[in-house]
Amino acid sequence: MGFNLEAGLxxxxxxxxxxxxxxxxxGRKVIGYxxxxxxxxxxxxxxxxxxxxxxxxxxKATAAGYNYxxxxxxxxxxGCIGFRESGEAPYYQLVDYLxxxxxxxxxxxxxxxxxxxxxxxxxxxxxxxxxxGEKALDRYLLGLRSLVEELEKITGRPLNMxxxxxxxxxxxxxxxxxxxxxxxxxEDKPVIQWRDLNRAVKASFLLDKQETLSILKEWKxxxxxxxxxxxxxxxxxxxxxxxxxxxxxxxxKIMAELGGDFIVDEIxxxxxxxxxxIGSPDLPGIAEKYLNNVPCGSLPHPDLQTxxxxxxxRKLFEEYRVNGVIYYTLRFCDSYSFKVKELRKIxxxxxxxxxxxxxxxxxxxxxxxxxxxxxFLESIGS
Amino acid sequence: MRLFDRLLKTIRGPxxxxxxxxxxxxxxxxxxxxxxxxxxxxxxxxxxxxxxLTLALKKSPGLFQFRLDPTIGGxxxxxxxxxxxxxxxxxxxxxxxxxxxxxxxNPTDIYFAAGCIALDPFLFAYCRMIATGENMxxxxxxxxxxxxxxxxxxxxxxxxxxxIITLDTFYPFIGPWCYDSQYCFEAMRYLVEGHFGEQPIDFxxxxxxxxxxxxxxxxxxxxxxxxxxxxxxxxAEHLKAEFALENKLRGYLRELMDLxxxxxxPLGSLEFIMAIFIASDWLADPPAMEKTxxxxxxxxxxxxxxGVQGKGVSENPIRLLITGIAWGxxxxxxxxxxxxxxxxxxxxxxxxxxxxxxxxGDPFEVLARRFLEVPYTLTAEARGRxxxxxxxxxxxxxxxxxxxxxxxxxxxxxARIVTDIIKKETGLPCLVTNTDxxxxxxxxxxxxxxxFIExxxxxxxxxxxxxxxxx
Numbered sequence: 003m004g005f006n007l008e009a010g011l012x013x014x015x016x017x018x019x020x021x022x023x024x025x026x027x028x029g030r031k032v033i034g035y036x037x038x039x040x041x042x043x044x045x046x047x048x049x050x051x052x053x054x055x056x057x058x059x060x061x062k063a064t065a066a067g068y069n070y071x072x073x074x075x076x077x078x079x080x081g082c083i084g085f086r087e088s089g090e091a092p093y094y095q096l097v098d099y100l101x102x103x104x105x106x107x108x109x110x111x112x113x114x115x116x117x118x119x120x121x122x123x124x125x126x127x128x129x130x131x132x133x134x135g136e137k138a139l140d141r142y143l144l145g146l147r148s149l150v151e152e153l154e155k156i157t158g159r160p161l162n163m164x165x166x167x168x169x170x171x172x173x174x175x176x177x178x179x180x181x182x183x184x185x186x187x188x189e190d191k192p193v194i195q196w197r198d199l200n201r202a203v204k205a206s207f208l209l210d211k212q213e214t215l216s217i218l219k220e221w222k223x224x225x226x227x228x229x230x231x232x233x234x235x236x237x238x239x240x241x242x243x244x245x246x247x248x249x250x251x252x253x254x255k256i257m258a259e260l261g262g263d264f265i266v267d268e269i270x271x272x273x274x275x276x277x278x279x280i281g282s283p284d285l286p287g288i289a290e291k292y293l294n295n296v297p298c299g300s301l302p303h304p305d306l307q308t309x310x311x312x313x314x315x316r317k318l319f320e321e322y323r324v325n326g327v328i329y330y331t332l333r334f335c336d337s338y339s340f341k342v343k344e345l346r347k348i349x350x351x352x353x354x355x356x357x358x359x360x361x362x363x364x365x366x367x368x369x370x371x372x373x374x375x376x377x378f379l380e381s382i383g384s
Numbered sequence: 385m386r387l388f389d390r391l392l393k394t395i396r397g398p399x400x401x402x403x404x405x406x407x408x409x410x411x412x413x414x415x416x417x418x419x420x421x422x423x424x425x426x427x428x429x430x431x432x433x434x435x436x437l438t439l440a441l442k443k444s445p446g447l448f449q450f451r452l453d454p455t456i457g458g459x460x461x462x463x464x465x466x467x468x469x470x471x472x473x474x475x476x477x478x479x480x481x482x483x484x485x486x487x488x489x490n491p492t493d494i495y496f497a498a499g500c501i502a503l504d505p506f507l508f509a510y511c512r513m514i515a516t517g518e519n520m521x522x523x524x525x526x527x528x529x530x531x532x533x534x535x536x537x538x539x540x541x542x543x544x545x546x547x548i549i550t551l552d553t554f555y556p557f558i559g560p561w562c563y564d565s566q567y568c569f570e571a572m573r574y575l576v577e578g579h580f581g582e583q584p585i586d587f588x589x590x591x592x593x594x595x596x597x598x599x600x601x602x603x604x605x606x607x608x609x610x611x612x613x614x615x616x617x618x619x620a621e622h623l624k625a626e627f628a629l630e631n632k633l634r635g636y637l638r639e640l641m642d643l644x645x646x647x648x649x650p651l652g653s654l655e656f657i658m659a660i661f662i663a664s665d666w667l668a669d670p671p672a673m674e675k676t677x678x679x680x681x682x683x684x685x686x687x688x689x690x691g692v693q694g695k696g697v698s699e700n701p702i703r704l705l706i707t708g709i710a711w712g713x714x715x716x717x718x719x720x721x722x723x724x725x726x727x728x729x730x731x732x733x734x735x736x737x738x739x740x741x742x743x744x745g746d747p748f749e750v751l752a753r754r755f756l757e758v759p760y761t762l763t764a765e766a767r768g769r770x771x772x773x774x775x776x777x778x779x780x781x782x783x784x785x786x787x788x789x790x791x792x793x794x795x796x797x798x799a800r801i802v803t804d805i806i807k808k809e810t811g812l813p814c815l816v817t818n819t820d821x822x823x824x825x826x827x828x829x830x831x832x833x834x835x836f837i838e839x840x841x842x843x844x845x846x847x848x849x850x851x852x853x854x855x
Binding site: 069070071072073074075076079104107108110111112114115118128129130131132135137141144302303304305306331333334336337339340341342343344347360 | 528529530531532533534537554558559560561563564566567568569570571573574577578579580582584585594598601763764765788790791792793794796797798799800801804816818
C-alpha cells in the first residue's frame, strides 16, 4: 500500500492548468470537448492538448450561464457557459477550440453560444443520432475525417499514423487499468472505493494520458496482495443517469456521510467514458470503438428489447450483484429523466429498488436529498 | 352517420326533438357552416358539424374563458376538426387507416402520401387541455416523465399512454430541434412499436452532399416502412399529389399571415394563432383542412377589403411577431389585444409553411432537401438571420416576442442568440417570455406585456412617429 491516490490526483490536477499554460506559451494548442464521443487520441496525435470540459456543481457559474440561455436550461450546459464567462474554472479559459460530436443537443446549442459570445472556434464532428443504423459507422468516420482535416489545418501537418498508434496504445493501457479497477468492484469485499475510482476516471479526462497511466500503475501496484481484503459496501448500488459532473459533489458527499458508496456506475464520466479498447490503430478502428460504446442516453433508441444501453445495464445488475440503483438526473435533462419510469419497470423484474434524484447545483435540496438517500440505504440494508 | 348517431345518443336532458328545435333556432345557424370533404372519401355534412359543435362545446368549457370570434368564416369548421380529432381518428383507424406519430417540425406530406394519417400527439393533447380547461394531461404526464417536462410533451405522452389517442406506430425524424419529442416517443416504446428517421445535424457546407444523400436514404426508408404499414405501393406520383394538396394549404397559411400585416387587421390575435397553429398539421385530414382554410382565408380577405378589423383589435395596434414557441396559454392573446397590440405573425409554425415544396424533380429528393432546409433545424445564428429576413418582408411590425415553453430544451438555448440578432439587425425591441401550463402566471405575464407594449408606444411617440410604420 502506501500510495495515496487522492493526494496524487489532487497534486496532478492542481498543477495541470499551469502545465497547459506553459505548453500553450510554447505554441501548443488546446481543444476543449464536452462529450465522450470525441476521440482524444486523434487530437493528441497532432500534439494538440485535449481537455474535457465537464465541470459542474457551481450555482454561481450556472446563474451566469442563464444570462445566455433562460433559467429553464440544463444547469450543466448553463454552467459550462458560466465558467467560460466568469473565469472561475481555468480550463475553460485555456481552450483555443471546441470540438464536439453533438450527441446531447443542449450541448450543441451551448457550443453555438460559446462561438457567438466568446468567439471560440468550433470543430463539429458528425455523429449519427441513429447510431444503430446501417450508415452510422460511415457517418461517424466522415466526422472523424473532418476532425483530422481541421487539425491538419490548425497544426499545419498531416496525421502521423505512428503517433496515432502510440496515443491509442497509451489510451488502451489507461482503459485496461480502469477495467481492472472496475473488476475489483465485483468482489464481495472490494479493496477500492468507487468514489476513488471515479475521481481517477474524471481526472483522466483532464490530465495528460501518460501521467494518468503512471498514477494508475502506482495505484494498481499499491493494491498488490490486498485484493479481496476490503470491506463490504453498505448496499451494492449502481449509479446511472445523466451528467454527473466534475465537482458536482452533492450526492457523493451525502453517500460518504452516510457510510455508503456506489459499487459501479453507468455514466459518461465514469465507466462509459473509459471502457472498451480501440482495436486497429486507425480511424475506422477508433470509429468502431466509440460508436460501439455503451450509448449515451441522449441517443434515443426505438426498441426496448434491442437497446444496447438497457442490455448493458442488465449485464451490470447481474455481474455486480446490484441491489439498488440511484438514478441521477439534472433538471431539464429530458434525455435521461424520461427514461426513469421504464428503468423502474425493468428493475422490478430483478426486485431492485430505484431512487431517482432529480437535482441541480443549488444547495436548497441538500437536506431533502440526504433524507431520501438515507431512507434508501436503510431500505436496502433491511 | 355512425358518429352522428353516437352523438345523438349522448344527449341527456331535453328530448331529442326539442333539442333539435332549439338548435335550429340557435344563433350558430348564422355561421353558415359548410360541409367538408374528408381523407376517408366521405363528405362531412354541415349539419353534422353544427350538431357536433353544439354538443362538443358543452364538453369544452375551457374555450368559453376566451374571447373568440366565431363569425369568421371557416372558424366553426376548424373548431369541429379540432374537437372531433380523437373521434375522427378512431373512425379512420376502423376504416383501415394507420395513425403515425410525428412531431411538429416534420412536414406531413411524407406520411399522408404513404397512405397514413400523420398525427402530432403533443399538439392534439395541448389543444385538448385548452378545450377542457384543465391541465390533468400535462400534470399526469409530468408525474410519469419528469417534473420539468415540456407541458405539450407531457400531455402528449399521457394522451397516448392512456389510450385517448391510439398510434399505430411513431416515425418522427429526430434531429436538431424539439429534442424533447424524441425522448417522449422513446418513452412510449414499451407501448407502441416505433421508428426514428434521422435528420443530420450541422453538416458543414463541404459535407452537404453527404447530408443530402443520407437524408434521401432516410426519406426513402420512411416511405417504404409507412407504405408497408398502410399497404400502399408509394410512388413518386403519390408524393407529388400530396405536395400539390399541401402546397395549397401552405399557401393559405402564408396568405393569412400576409393579410394580418395589412392596415386593417382582419383577425384578433387569438383567432389568428388558433388558425395557423391548429391548422398547421392539417388535423389529420388535409382535404377537410383545405376547404376550411379556403373559407377562412376568403373571410379574412373580405374583411380586409371592407376595412373590418378583427374583434378586439384596437384602432392603431402595436403589431408584434411571436417567435420561439407560440404561447400555449390562449388567454394571453386576448390580453395582447386588450393592451392595444396584436400578433401578426408567428415564426414557429412558419417553419412548416414558409414556402411550397417543389413539384419539379424527383419528389424524394425534393423532400430530403426540404427536411434539411427547415429553418428550425439550422444553427441558432442561421435561424436568427432567417427570422430577420422575414421581418424585413413584413409590412408592419413594431416588436418581437420570443417565447420559451417551460421545459423546452430547444428554445431556451436559442432565445438569446436569436433575439440578439433580431435586435441588432432590425432595431426592433424584443421580449423573451417563459410560459408553462395554460392559465398559469397570466397576471405576471400581463404586467410584462403591458410594460413592453407601453415602451414601444412611448418610443414611437418620442420619435413623433406612428407605430406600425411601413418599413
